[in-house]
Amino acid sequence: MEEKIYIIGHKNPDTDSICSAIAYAELKKKQGDKREIIPARSGDINDETGFILKKFNIDPPSLLKDATGKKIILVDHSEPKQRPENSDKGEIIEVIDHHNINFQQATPILFHAEPLGSTSTIIARMYFEKNIDIEKGIAGILLGAIISDTVIFRSPITTQEDKDIAQKLKPIAEVDDLEAFGIEMFKAKSNWKEKSAHDIINTDYKEYELGGKNIGISQIETVDTSNLKERKDEFIEIMEHMSKERNLDTIIVLLTDIIKEGCLAFISGNSLEQIGKTFGKEIKDNEIYLPGVLSRKKQIVPPLEKAFSQ
Amino acid sequence: MEEKIYIIGHKNPDTDSICSAIAYAELKKKQGDKREIIPARSGDINDETGFILKKFNIDPPSLLKDATGKKIILVDHSEPKQRPENSDKGEIIEVIDHHNINFQQATPILFHAEPLGSTSTIIARMYFEKNIDIEKGIAGILLGAIISDTVIFRSPITTQEDKDIAQKLKPIAEVDDLEAFGIEMFKAKSNWKEKSAHDIINTDYKEYELGGKNIGISQIETVDTSNLKERKDEFIEIMEHMSKERNLDTIIVLLTDIIKEGCLAFISGNSLEQIGKTFGKEIKDNEIYLPGVLSRKKQIVPPLEKAFSQ
Numbered sequence: 001m002e003e004k005i006y007i008i009g010h011k012n013p014d015t016d017s018i019c020s021a022i023a024y025a026e027l028k029k030k031q032g033d034k035r036e037i038i039p040a041r042s043g044d045i046n047d048e049t050g051f052i053l054k055k056f057n058i059d060p061p062s063l064l065k066d067a068t069g070k071k072i073i074l075v076d077h078s079e080p081k082q083r084p085e086n087s088d089k090g091e092i093i094e095v096i097d098h099h100n101i102n103f104q105q106a107t108p109i110l111f112h113a114e115p116l117g118s119t120s121t122i123i124a125r126m127y128f129e130k131n132i133d134i135e136k137g138i139a140g141i142l143l144g145a146i147i148s149d150t151v152i153f154r155s156p157i158t159t160q161e162d163k164d165i166a167q168k169l170k171p172i173a174e175v176d177d178l179e180a181f182g183i184e185m186f187k188a189k190s191n192w193k194e195k196s197a198h199d200i201i202n203t204d205y206k207e208y209e210l211g212g213k214n215i216g217i218s219q220i221e222t223v224d225t226s227n228l229k230e231r232k233d234e235f236i237e238i239m240e241h242m243s244k245e246r247n248l249d250t251i252i253v254l255l256t257d258i259i260k261e262g263c264l265a266f267i268s269g270n271s272l273e274q275i276g277k278t279f280g281k282e283i284k285d286n287e288i289y290l291p292g293v294l295s296r297k298k299q300i301v302p303p304l305e306k307a308f309s310q
Numbered sequence: 311m312e313e314k315i316y317i318i319g320h321k322n323p324d325t326d327s328i329c330s331a332i333a334y335a336e337l338k339k340k341q342g343d344k345r346e347i348i349p350a351r352s353g354d355i356n357d358e359t360g361f362i363l364k365k366f367n368i369d370p371p372s373l374l375k376d377a378t379g380k381k382i383i384l385v386d387h388s389e390p391k392q393r394p395e396n397s398d399k400g401e402i403i404e405v406i407d408h409h410n411i412n413f414q415q416a417t418p419i420l421f422h423a424e425p426l427g428s429t430s431t432i433i434a435r436m437y438f439e440k441n442i443d444i445e446k447g448i449a450g451i452l453l454g455a456i457i458s459d460t461v462i463f464r465s466p467i468t469t470q471e472d473k474d475i476a477q478k479l480k481p482i483a484e485v486d487d488l489e490a491f492g493i494e495m496f497k498a499k500s501n502w503k504e505k506s507a508h509d510i511i512n513t514d515y516k517e518y519e520l521g522g523k524n525i526g527i528s529q530i531e532t533v534d535t536s537n538l539k540e541r542k543d544e545f546i547e548i549m550e551h552m553s554k555e556r557n558l559d560t561i562i563v564l565l566t567d568i569i570k571e572g573c574l575a576f577i578s579g580n581s582l583e584q585i586g587k588t589f590g591k592e593i594k595d596n597e598i599y600l601p602g603v604l605s606r607k608k609q610i611v612p613p614l615e616k617a618f619s620q
Contacts, residue, residue: 101421102414106520106615108425108607111411115418129439210416297418305416 003035003071005093006064008084009119010077011042012205015049015185017076019145020119021061023138024075024096027123030132040064040072042084046203048148048189056140056173076119078103078111081207096122098149099297100305102209117162118149124165139172144185151221151258152182155294183223186258190222197234201242201253208301211308213249213271216242219296225255225264232266236286239268250275254296262291271308278307313381315403316374318350318394319429320387322515325359325495327351327386329455330429331371333448334385334406337433340442350374350382352394356513358458358499366450366483386429388413388421391517406432408459409607410615412519427472428459434475449482454495461531461568462492465604493533496568500532507544511552511563518611521618523559523581526552529606535565535574542576546596549578560585564606572601581618588617 007025009017018041025039039061045053053060064070067083067090074083074095079102083092092105097113098121114122120142127134134142146166150158153166166178175181192200205218220228228235239251250269257264265288267275276283279290293299317335319327328351335349349371355363363370374380377393377400384393384405389412393402402415407423408431424432430452437444444452456476460468463476476488485491502510515528530538538545549561560579567574575598577585586593589600603609 098418100416100418104412106410106612108409108423109411110425111421111423113418113421115420302416 005035005037005071005073006040006067007037007073007075008040008042008061008064008067009075010079010082010206011084012202013041013043013049014046014076014204015052015148016118016120016145017041018045018049018061019052019141020075020096020123022058023120023123023127023142024073026135026138027126027130027132031130038062040084046189047191048185051185051188052141052144052148056137056144058137058141075123078113079206079208081209098122100301115157115159117153117155117158118146120145120149121159121162121165124169125161128165128168134169134172136173139169140175143169143173143175143178144181147178147182148185151256151294152179152186154258154261155298157295157298186221186223190224192220192222192228197231197238200228201235201238206296207246207248208305210301210305211310213308214247215269215271215304215308216246216248216251217254217296217300218252219254219256221256221258223257223259225257225260228255229264232287235266236268239266243269252300254293254300256294258294261294262289263293264289274307275304278303313345315345315347315381315383316350316377317347317383317385318352318371318374318377319385320389320392320516321352321394322512323351323353323359324356324386324514325362325458326428326430326455328355328359328371329362329451330385330406330433332368333430333433333437333452334383336445336448337437337440337442341440348372350394356499357501358495361495361498362451362454362458366447366454368447368451385433388423389516389518391519408432410611425467425469427463427465427468428456430455430459431469431472431475434479435471438475438478444479444482446483449479450485453479453483453485453488454491457488457492458495461566461604462489462496464568464571465608467605467608496531496533500534502530502532502538507541507548510538511545511548516606517556517558518615520611520615521620523618524557525579525581525614525618526556526558526561527564527606527610528562529564529566531566531568533567533569535567535570538565539574542597545576546578549576553579562610564603564610566604568604571604572599573603574599584617585614588613 007021009021021039025037028037041061066086068086070090071093078097095111098116098119124142201218208215243251250271253266255264272283317331319331331349335347338347351371376395378396380400381403388407405421408426408429434452511528517526553561560581563576565574582593
């Protein structure tokens with residue numbers, strides 16, 4: 001136990017970032033890795049993740065605020081902006097991800113990214129491929145992360161492999177009904193009333209560099225957008241404040257209704273016209289509705305990347 | 311057979327780039343991929359690769375000069391500078407590699423890089439993992455590529471997995487003695503006498519962007535450096551010419567003696583002092599000897615990257 005290795009997801013960690021870090025650390029231990037493998041997180045755990053960890057009786061990972069001098073394995077991201085602080089002063093020794101790729105490193109490492117619904121799908125498959133027993137709790141959080149990231153298999157990022165792996169995890173996690181489990185999870189997350197717009201926006205907020213411009217995109221997945229829609233002025237105010245503070249070109253907040261399957265987007269910044277054009281709609285009063293859009297990664301970022309790089 | 315997919319290695323293709331492209335295309339076909347999968351190359355085949363393809367009776371891949379509008383799978387590289395021309399006007403749909411990583415793409419794709427001795431090791435393992443029969447010829451070229459990239463298992467990039475996979479390929483390829491096969495291969499490649507310094511340098515030449523500077527590094531693996539050393543003036547002249555033409559900060563030519571296990575490096579450009587310091591030696595008359603150095607990827611590029619980014 002000489003060497004410490006931290007496995008860590010992206011900033012503003014979501015369920016997949018937290019659960020894949022825990023499950024991958026456990027896998028490495030079960031494979032006999034002699035190093036001290038520590039699952040970690042870059043920020044607070046959201047209500048949904050808290051609900052899942054509690055349900056399966058799994059401890060949350062420890063907080064790693066600064067990666068200076070640390071050896072880290074990135075899960076669920078590769079983007080520099082989403083890595084823990086001072087990652088460039090530490091050493092990235094491995095990456096397992098399912099997102100867009102933005103990575104440069106002169107030393108060759110294991111880097112596996114695959115366009116599946118969640119990083120947890122990849123980690124769960126590793127257990128099955130290597131014939132390593134999955135305990136109930138680990139199966140439960142992996143299942144929760146797959147259901148969370150694929151929005152109960154509704155998101156267009158969902159693949160057959162996500163569904164197959166979920167079916168294999170289901171009996172091990174002793175979950176009877178995936179749909180009911182999913183709705184229960186999303187309800188745990190949709191408890192917005194007591195939260196400030198600032199906290200809601202930052203729950204699942206990511207920054208992207210698109211064509212040289214900093215774009216912030218928050219996604220709020222909920223079973224009902226109406227309560228949030230009423231608070232639009234409060235949201236816009238915070239968004240304008242965040243734009244200045246973080247030097248953003250534009251900030252987008254996606255209110256994703258997983259029942260109606262669509263996004264109401266609040267948008268503030270310099271590139272409203274270009275963003276409206278990208279999605280074939282005019283942005284009125286900082287607002288646009290995008291029916292059928294559930295995935296920031298697949299339906300929002302790639303068209304914006306394309307539009308901004310032209 | 312609607313869609314055409316090209317599998318292609320880096321510019322100035324070496325044996326691993328050519329053979330992994332052929333073997334990966336074959337694997338995809340055997341897995342029932344319905345698309346038209348075409349192994350391709352970005353440039354001329356070198357003498358070593360030609361020797362291996364002929365020995366195992368495998369056709370060379372077709373030349374793809376321009377990737378505009380093409381769907382491509384990159385093998386054995388991810389660096390923009392090493393991709394085929396106009397790759398940015400085509401679509402990269404997958405990457406399998408064992409080098410440093412330099413990659414940005416907004417659309418998630420399968421990207422698997424692993425610090426093994428060759429890309430062919432990864433491709434061969436896929437055949438074994440998926441229980442897909444390997445034909446003698448394919449086993450032979452994969453084995454040749456592993457032996458080439460690992461310098462008959464002498465290079466520090468060699469892993470236990472490269473050796474294990476080579477041992478599994480050996481009976482299928484009907485090769486009796488890996489060492490003898492390797493020496494035969496490197497001799498086929500060491501036929502420098504009839505070649506111009508320009509052609510020798512460009513046989514395995516790669517460009518890197520290190521700390522904002524363009525550095526060209528050629529590696530010439532040979533069983534005897536003495537004939538090449540005598541032609542130093544001719545080399546330096548060509549190197550100076552290439553530097554101007556390609557806007558290089560510095561150009562390095564590594565004469566790698568695989569028997570003595572070391573590199574004689576010719577170096578020309580602006581950063582001689584910094585490069586000398588990086589390797590703890592003074593560069594005299596554009597020359598430096600690096601004992602024990604066999605791998606550009608592991609022993610040259612990472613220390614230079616570190617030095618140039620400071």
